[in-house]
Amino acid sequence: MLAPAMVRRFSSRRPVFAPAQQIGCAGCAGMFPYMLGVTASLQQRFGPAIAAMRAVGGASAGCFGGLLLATGIDARRLHEDAHLDLVRSVARRGGPVGRWNGAVSDAFTDYLDAEAPDAHARATGRFHVSLSRVSRRAGVRTPGVAARAAEQSSSSARRSARGVHRASRAHFASNADLVDAMIASAFVPLVYATAPPWLLHRGRDGRYYVDASLQDPRPTPLAGVPRLLLHHRMFRRDLPAVAPISCDADLVDARFRLGYDDAEAHAAALAAAFADT
Secondary structure, eight states, rough: OOOOOGGOOBBBBBOOOOOEEEEEEOOOOGGHHHHHHHHHHHHHHHHHHHHTTTTEEOOOHHHHHHHHHOOOOOHHHHIIIHHHHHHHHHHHHSSSSHHHHHHHHHHHHHHHHOOTTTTTHHTTTTTTEEEEEEEEGOOOOSSSSHHHHHSSSSSHHHHHTTTTEEEEOOOOHHHHHHHHHHHTOOOOOSSOOOSSTOOOOOTTTOOOOEOOGGGSOOOOTTSSEEEEEEETTTBBBOOOOOOOOOOOHHHHHHHHHHHHHHHTTHHHGGGGGGGGG
């Protein structure tokens, strides 16, 4: 069963796409299954052209679709073989709050190690993960920091006090390292953790991160290079701007199928983005 916002009258944006040489995958939160369906359609129709793209970038949950496009790992197979099982597993454990971090990291790493052990090598230099890095000296985990920051007189001073900096990674030592970077990019407080440091993900590099959408919601890996931006409202106006993460496997699968069908319906328009590759 679809969420209320997904059963309204189809409202097409009639998107127009220009020739591109890179792909950016924007954050999509609970609409990740929808974008996974879009990814499956793109792979089926434009696989060789995607492989010829100069770079693929991902921010937040968009990292997962971005990795599949960058490496050629099959999106439909991932959805059917691992994604739905992960959703059901988290549901059995009581729901998404605080349970996604370890569950996603373990499930996705295990899947890559089994199905694409060289995924990190294929992604290196081609797949760019957008990050929001938090300076430890900013003291974000310490109660009262927000209040102290609010006393600052200017927005620039507040940003400095928070110490959140835009960063990216495109080199990965292993599949576990690759998945850790993606989790850091997609880290949503309380959804991924309910214990200290509630607001942050501590990466394998010892640094702290929060959702990349804070700094780079629409990633562009290569400056000045024409980009195809993939986001979950590119075809429909009636999808929610932000949707909660669902542990209802039927809803997740329906979102996947909706994304696939929408991309198929706009295949002719999308073809323009791959005209130069």
